[in-house]
Amino acid sequence: MLTLASDFGTPYPAAMRAAIRQHSDAEILDVAHDFPRQDVRTAAFWLREVLPYAPPAVHCAVVDPGVGTDRSAIALRVGEHALVAPDNGLVLPAARELLDPPAIAGSGLRGVDPVDSPDQPSDESGDPGAASTPTEIEAFEILVDDPASSTFHGRDVFAPAAALIHERGVSEMDACPFLEPRTEYVDLRFPDPVIERDDDPDDLQIQGQILVVDGFGNAITNVPGDVLAERDRVEVDGTSWPVVDQYAAVESGTGLLTVGSHGNVEFAVNRGRGDGVFGVEAGDSISLR
Amino acid sequence: MLTLASDFGTPYPAAMRAAIRQHSDAEILDVAHDFPRQDVRTAAFWLREVLPYAPPAVHCAVVDPGVGTDRSAIALRVGEHALVAPDNGLVLPAARELLDPPAIAGSGLRGVDPVDSPDQPSDESGDPGAASTPTEIEAFEILVDDPASSTFHGRDVFAPAAALIHERGVSEMDACPFLEPRTEYVDLRFPDPVIERDDDPDDLQIQGQILVVDGFGNAITNVPGDVLAERDRVEVDGTSWPVVDQYAAVESGTGLLTVGSHGNVEFAVNRGRGDGVFGVEAGDSISLR
Amino acid sequence: MLTLASDFGTPYPAAMRAAIRQHSDAEILDVAHDFPRQDVRTAAFWLREVLPYAPPAVHCAVVDPGVGTDRSAIALRVGEHALVAPDNGLVLPAARELLDPPAIAGSGLRGVDPVDSPDQPSDESGDPGAASTPTEIEAFEILVDDPASSTFHGRDVFAPAAALIHERGVSEMDACPFLEPRTEYVDLRFPDPVIERDDDPDDLQIQGQILVVDGFGNAITNVPGDVLAERDRVEVDGTSWPVVDQYAAVESGTGLLTVGSHGNVEFAVNRGRGDGVFGVEAGDSISLR
Numbered sequence: 059m060l061t062l063a064s065d066f067g068t069p070y071p072a073a074m075r076a077a078i079r080q081h082s083d084a085e086i087l088d089v090a091h092d093f094p095r096q097d098v099r100t101a102a103f104w105l106r107e108v109l110p111y112a113p114p115a116v117h118c119a120v121v122d123p124g125v126g127t128d129r130s131a132i133a134l135r136v137g138e139h140a141l142v143a144p145d146n147g148l149v150l151p152a153a154r155e156l157l158d159p160p161a162i163a164g165s166g167l168r169g170v171d172p173v174d175s176p177d178q179p180s181d182e183s184g185d186p187g188a189a190s191t192p193t194e195i196e197a198f199e200i201l202v203d204d205p206a207s208s209t210f211h212g213r214d215v216f217a218p219a220a221a222l223i224h225e226r227g228v229s230e231m232d233a234c235p236f237l238e239p240r241t242e243y244v245d246l247r248f249p250d251p252v253i254e255r256d257d258d259p260d261d262l263q264i265q266g267q268i269l270v271v272d273g274f275g276n277a278i279t280n281v282p283g284d285v286l287a288e289r290d291r292v293e294v295d296g297t298s299w300p301v302v303d304q305y306a307a308v309e310s311g312t313g314l315l316t317v318g319s320h321g322n323v324e325f326a327v328n329r330g331r332g333d334g335v336f337g338v339e340a341g342d343s344i345s346l347r
Numbered sequence: 348m349l350t351l352a353s354d355f356g357t358p359y360p361a362a363m364r365a366a367i368r369q370h371s372d373a374e375i376l377d378v379a380h381d382f383p384r385q386d387v388r389t390a391a392f393w394l395r396e397v398l399p400y401a402p403p404a405v406h407c408a409v410v411d412p413g414v415g416t417d418r419s420a421i422a423l424r425v426g427e428h429a430l431v432a433p434d435n436g437l438v439l440p441a442a443r444e445l446l447d448p449p450a451i452a453g454s455g456l457r458g459v460d461p462v463d464s465p466d467q468p469s470d471e472s473g474d475p476g477a478a479s480t481p482t483e484i485e486a487f488e489i490l491v492d493d494p495a496s497s498t499f500h501g502r503d504v505f506a507p508a509a510a511l512i513h514e515r516g517v518s519e520m521d522a523c524p525f526l527e528p529r530t531e532y533v534d535l536r537f538p539d540p541v542i543e544r545d546d547d548p549d550d551l552q553i554q555g556q557i558l559v560v561d562g563f564g565n566a567i568t569n570v571p572g573d574v575l576a577e578r579d580r581v582e583v584d585g586t587s588w589p590v591v592d593q594y595a596a597v598e599s600g601t602g603l604l605t606v607g608s609h610g611n612v613e614f615a616v617n618r619g620r621g622d623g624v625f626g627v628e629a630g631d632s633i634s635l636r
Numbered sequence: 637m638l639t640l641a642s643d644f645g646t647p648y649p650a651a652m653r654a655a656i657r658q659h660s661d662a663e664i665l666d667v668a669h670d671f672p673r674q675d676v677r678t679a680a681f682w683l684r685e686v687l688p689y690a691p692p693a694v695h696c697a698v699v700d701p702g703v704g705t706d707r708s709a710i711a712l713r714v715g716e717h718a719l720v721a722p723d724n725g726l727v728l729p730a731a732r733e734l735l736d737p738p739a740i741a742g743s744g745l746r747g748v749d750p751v752d753s754p755d756q757p758s759d760e761s762g763d764p765g766a767a768s769t770p771t772e773i774e775a776f777e778i779l780v781d782d783p784a785s786s787t788f789h790g791r792d793v794f795a796p797a798a799a800l801i802h803e804r805g806v807s808e809m810d811a812c813p814f815l816e817p818r819t820e821y822v823d824l825r826f827p828d829p830v831i832e833r834d835d836d837p838d839d840l841q842i843q844g845q846i847l848v849v850d851g852f853g854n855a856i857t858n859v860p861g862d863v864l865a866e867r868d869r870v871e872v873d874g875t876s877w878p879v880v881d882q883y884a885a886v887e888s889g890t891g892l893l894t895v896g897s898h899g900n901v902e903f904a905v906n907r908g909r910g911d912g913v914f915g916v917e918a919g920d921s922i923s924l925r
Binding site: 059061063087088089090092093104107108109111112162163164166167168169170272273274303304305306307316317318319329 | 356357361365368385412414415416491494498511
């Protein structure tokens with residue numbers, strides 16, 4: 059399977075899909091093509107949220123403000139996954155998440171044992187699951203004979219490279235003529251929140267950050283959702299807001315704090331935009347209490 | 348085949364697709380992921396318009412204002428189709444339509460006999476077509492061990508349940524460990540119009556409703572299109588509008604009545620928005636004459 | 637493979653995909669469904685940019701302001717490709733491009749020989765590549781028994797016709813019961829620019845046109861990109877603008893000329909809309925010097 063993500067809007071990604079089909083019949087799963095344009099950080103956040111839920115795949119992601127410069131194109135290998143992208147940190151958060159992947163979705167359904175899932179990678183050694191826990195990120199540079207000959211690297215470099223890596227096999231990347239091992243790559247890390255505990259164990263002070271705002275206006279922080287457990291209200295920058303499990307628990311237009319699908323604290327509004335009501339945008343520092 | 352529909356925008360549905368791939372290789376056909384947020388009624392309308400045109404499939408649809416409450420998750424079986432959704436009525440109009448499905452698209456092409464289509468369900472009894480006419484809607488509850496452990500039921504409950512039902516087979520739903528037969532579910536019905544005939548058979552009085560407004564601003568009513576046959580103009584709430592077969596029959600910006608792809612009367616504007624010119628929105632009562 | 641393109645927005649294209657699945661299991665590659673509504677010219681431009689990058693396929697494209705009139709439905713054959721569309725010129729630029737297709741994407745990757753690609757059409761005569769160079773556009777009319785019985789020809793005519801042509805084989809179109817050879821069809825051509833050279837070979841005067849504006853506001857001209865080679869600045873309608881390889885080479889909000897992925901000169905703005913800053917829209921004449 060190949061996954062495809064970009065900030066290209068439409069219809070440019072169709073040319074990437076067409077280019078892939080010249081080299082591979084592998085299924086193409088679109089992650090999104092409407093990432094905010096040239097916003098590597100937001101796209102990196104979403105790739106981290108989505109890619110680890112996929113079975114082993116070659117992931118092709120292009121948000122590339124440096125196209126036309128001498129930035130490299132890279133391919134990372136994390137166990138049975140490969141990630142193909144410009145060398146600007148775009149896929150690093152996702153790659154690290156693949157080192158410690160989430161539980162397979164659906165394991166909460168009664169009677170479902172994820173080990174029985176037909177698509178799970180099997181381990182020939184008979185040790186179930188061992189094969190699926192990679193321990194390192196291996197990096198390769200993608201060699202392009204004349205990068206300047208194309209202005210659409212998504213179609214002419216990244217998509218074909220991902221398709222050819224898929225066809226040759228992720229385990230065979232070392233032998234691929236257009237891949238060269240390298241040890242360095244641009245990294246991108248989301249900041250950890252600073253959590254201070256007072257004498258009173260219930261009185262937490264948290265310095266966090268808005269990581270991204272999603273298309274609905276939900277402002278997603280870097281603060282783990284478990285700090286909201288057992289709390290009814292939390293102060294954000296000095297203003298108190300209700301903590302709820304569902305938007306509908308507050309009146310229409312009212313701000314709220316909840317835990318999003320990403321597991322982090324999210325500022326939202328029932329039938330409205332959280333970024334507007336809370337007056338925040340991506341990158342803002344926030345203080346919770 | 349699996350179909351997938353939601354109000355999740357982007358990129359959340361990609362996590363649903365990835366989750367499906369952990370359990371099934373079945374093809375995924377996206378219906379739409381930009382349904383108006385938390386608007387069960389509009390999504391139910393569109394699901395009814397689209398799903399009955401598909402061959403037998405497991406349909407997964409999530410528009411779920413009640414996530415986080417104790418609303419159930421359900422799976423319906425209608426012949427060879429299954430529908431997986433929150434128990435809020437979302438898939439009931441589509442389920443009922445599957446009891447009386449439309450003709451297979453393309454049967455108007457010269458020389459094409461839909462019975463010859465390779466994907467048609469065959470009936471071993473030799474009675475063509477009999478297998479494809481289900482007579483009842485069977486309901487199951489989807490059992491989740493700890494629903495509150497996830498805030499993203501689309502990824503963690505509905506998508507995996509649909510994938511696993513597909514893998515085990517729709518005919519085997521009775522034996523599925525996470526499905527339990529039940530007789531009740533939340534229903535949702537669109538109102539029928541009230542059509543009064545005067546002494547003059549040509550003088551119809553119709554009390555109808557705007558069911559939904561589509562992305563182009565076309566206001567779709569619950570009034571069957573055949574009432575427009577042989578008519579040049581129709582009064583809507585006292586104002587007369589032209590009846591046309593194609594938008595271009597009136598000047599740019601002019602309102603018109605036509606029959607949409609759904610077979611109902613639609614208020615539209617050539618190169619404009621019908622909801623604006625007609626001053627209507629979803630749920631409004633309208634009177635035609 | 638089938639490709640699918642329209643101006644239907646959402647969720648109408650899902651009904652087309654469902655209809656295809658009644659007749660064919662072929663992969664469906666969506667080109668775009670958000671072409672500007674009823675804008676045949678813009679859609680024709682994008683189809684020309686995308687379709688030639690695909691391996692042999694049946695391409696179904698519907699932008700159809702004449703639906704409801706007596707316009708024909710056509711199917712074109714260009715070598716191993718077929719194009720199904722309303723007879724309004726929509727697929728003619730793409731069809732002509734298939735007579736002279738671009739290099740296979742990815743041939744710039746080191747060590748990659750496109751002839752080795754698994755999906756390349758093979759030529760039984762042993763003459764590699766010969767099969768992939770069609771020399772003519774063959775036209776067929778799609779025969780529909782009662783066109784007026786449907787208002788959604790995308791679902792009821794074009795999608796099923798494309799699916800059935802795929803199943804029967806593009807080489808068997810002559811024997812297809814709903815296809816009839818014809819010699820005439822509506823054509824659509826984009827104008828060529830007029831390039832005048834002065835005594836000074838570096839002083840070019842070019843009369844061109846804005847062909848389309850893409851979703852980011854980039855105004856794409858009909859002027860081939862090579863006229864920008866070795867130039868730092870170019871005058872557009874008397875105003876001088878920088879020529880750059882990448883948006884980031886100018887300040888945020890500043891206009892620029894560059895060569896787009898389509899190979900033509902494009903008016904753009906770093907982190908802004910080129911159509912606004914340059915004051916142009918599709919169809920405008922422009923003068924470059």
